[in-house]
Amino acid sequence: MSIKEKDSLYIANTYARFDVEIVSGKGSYLYDDKGKEYIDMCTGIAVNTLGVADEGWIAAVSAQLGKVQHVSNLYYSAPQAELAELLCRRTGMKKVFFGNSGAEANECAIKVARKYAAEKKGAEYNTIITLVNSFHGRTITTLAATGQDVFHKDFLPLTEGFKYAVANDIESVRALVAEGGIAAVMVEPVQGEGGVMPLTREFCEELNALAEEHDILIIADEVQTGNGRTGELYGYMALGLRPDVVSTAKGLAGGLPMGACMMNEKTAGVLTAGSHGSTFGGNPVSAAGALYVMSRLTDELLDEVKEKSDYVFSALKGKSGIKSVSGMGLMIGIETERDAGEVIAKCIENGVIPLKAKNKVRLLPALNIPREALEKAVAVIIEAARI
Ligand SMILES: *Cc1c(COP(=O)(O)O)cnc(C)c1O
Numbered sequence: 001m002s003i004k005e006k007d008s009l010y011i012a013n014t015y016a017r018f019d020v021e022i023v024s025g026k027g028s029y030l031y032d033d034k035g036k037e038y039i040d041m042c043t044g045i046a047v048n049t050l051g052v053a054d055e056g057w058i059a060a061v062s063a064q065l066g067k068v069q070h071v072s073n074l075y076y077s078a079p080q081a082e083l084a085e086l087l088c089r090r091t092g093m094k095k096v097f098f099g100n101s102g103a104e105a106n107e108c109a110i111k112v113a114r115k116y117a118a119e120k121k122g123a124e125y126n127t128i129i130t131l132v133n134s135f136h137g138r139t140i141t142t143l144a145a146t147g148q149d150v151f152h153k154d155f156l157p158l159t160e161g162f163k164y165a166v167a168n169d170i171e172s173v174r175a176l177v178a179e180g181g182i183a184a185v186m187v188e189p190v191q192g193e194g195g196v197m198p199l200t201r202e203f204c205e206e207l208n209a210l211a212e213e214h215d216i217l218i219i220a221d222e223v224q225t226g227n228g229r230t231g232e233l234y235g236y237m238a239l240g241l242r243p244d245v246v247s248t249a250k251g252l253a254g255g256l257p258m259g260a261c262m263m264n265e266k267t268a269g270v271l272t273a274g275s276h277g278s279t280f281g282g283n284p285v286s287a288a289g290a291l292y293v294m295s296r297l298t299d300e301l302l303d304e305v306k307e308k309s310d311y312v313f314s315a316l317k318g319k320s321g322i323k324s325v326s327g328m329g330l331m332i333g334i335e336t337e338r339d340a341g342e343v344i345a346k347c348i349e350n351g352v353i354p355l356k357a358k359n360k361v362r363l364l365p366a367l368n369i370p371r372e373a374l375e376k377a378v379a380v381i382i383e384a385a386r387i
Contacts, residue, residue: 003021004021018345018353020032020038020348021033024052025052026052027051027053027366027370028052028365028366028369029052030052037351038348038351039351039353039365039377039380040052040353041347041355041364041365042364045224045250046192046229046250046251046364047251047254048251048254048255049251049297049366050367050368054368057254057293060289060291060292061288061292063288064285069284070280070283070284070285073281078284079287079288079291080283083294084096086294087260087294088262090233091234094263094265094268095262095271096260096261097261097263097278098260099258099278100278100280100281101259102221102247103136103142104139104281105261106136106142106223106261107141107142108259108261109219109221109246110128110141110142110145110219111271111275112217112261112270112271113183113267114126114128114161115270115271116183116184117184117217119270125182125183126181127163127176127181127182127183128145128161128183128186129163129176130187131165132147132148132164132165132166133167133191134146134167135151135191135193135194140155144158144159144162161183167187167197167199167203168200168202170206170207170210173210177216182216183217184244185207185210185211185216185218185219187199187207187221188220188221188224188235189204189220189225189234189236189238189239190224190328190331192357193357193358195357195358195360196326197333198239198326198328200239201239201240204236204239204240207241208241208242211242217266218241218242218244218245219243220241220245220247222234222236223250223259224250225331226249226250226251227248227252227297228301228305228367229367230328230329231306231309231329234248245261245264246261247261248262251293252290253286253289253290253293254289254292258286258287258289258290304368308371311378312325312374312378315375319382321336321386322334322335322336326360327363330364334360334361334381335360337387340360343361343384344356346383346384347361347381350380350384351380352376354377361385363381365377
């Protein structure tokens with residue numbers, strides 16, 4: 001049986017896979033089972049921050065693997081403590097809880113918000129406002145947080161206590177706040193799965209003020225936008241949003257599973273011994289990978305992300321078959337005249353792997369993608385979108 005046959009026979013049918021089997025890679029290049037080369041504009045959905053097989057990252061992760069691969073959270077372990085310190089120093093947040101995925105980081109954020117509100121305002125303040133078209137994960141609670149009915153269908157009843165406002169429409173948030181019982185507002189600085197749509201600075205500033213007025217927490221879901229993706233270390237920094245809780249995952253450890261929920265001075269004391277936990281959370285190998293990724297996310301690299309972003313926006317704008325370009329940093333959505341799926345298929349045929357977000361072609365390349373590879377990929381995308 002071929003890999004494709006085994007996959008369809010034995011793996012749960014949750015993914016509509018593209019007809020490509022990736023076997024290896026180097027930097028921003030991937031190779032399939034037939035040896036065909038692709039420029040990677042997906043990075044495993046914003047996970048391989050420094051591309052594939054980065055030598056420094058391999059050395060950092062291998063060194064930790066040679067020491068101990070897992071330590072229970074019943075004991076102290078240096079890599080997670082060092083990583084938590086670094087995250088706090090670079091964000092101004094005060095404490096970190098480590099999990100293994102984006103959904104878990106958001107579960108933690110939701111638990112923190114509910115406990116904070118229950119203790120401070122009363123148990124009836126348990127509702128979290130999220131946005132229409134948001135994506136916050138696949139667990140029953142993060143599905144409830146996800147403001148898209150298509151994901152809810154067939155899984156009802158979901159966790160109670162979520163209401164949906166409209167992105168960049170502060171009046172829609174205000175109306176829900178007026179209904180009472182609100183613990184927090186949870187937003188993605190740039191909606192990823194929802195079509196690569198950034199929040200506006202104005203909306204973020206109004207949200208800061210509204211949250212402060214009503215003692216409502218702001219949760220920034222930085223699972224996709226975090227760790228340099230937007231050209232700032234975290235997307236909220238680019239928008240002037242002032243979150244009390246920040247969740248992140250995807251690119252944090254550069255390719256290993258890791259999620260983090262960061263809490264500011266207001267929320268740092270909410271979680272107490274026994275109130276939350278994770279067996280794998282803060283795994284030393286993942287933490288070593290994340291420490292290395294963080295060491296590479298310098299101001300120079302972040303400036304490079306912004307420059308490359310400017311290049312992609314200006315190269316794509318106004319080209320035949322391209323209706324609009326949205327996003328921030330190296331998180332870019334392209335609205336095409338032709339069906340996005342068709343454009344993506346054409347790109348893959350021509351050796352470039354982008355991905356999809358709603359009806360858009362989405363680009364999430366490695367932050368250190370060489371300029372030459374980026375230019376080649378953009379040329380292929382332009383050609384594939386041409387009408
Ligand atoms: C991918 C994503 C998640 C879910 O992360 P998993 O690691 O798949 O659980 C949550 N929020 C956002 C914004 C995401 O992009």
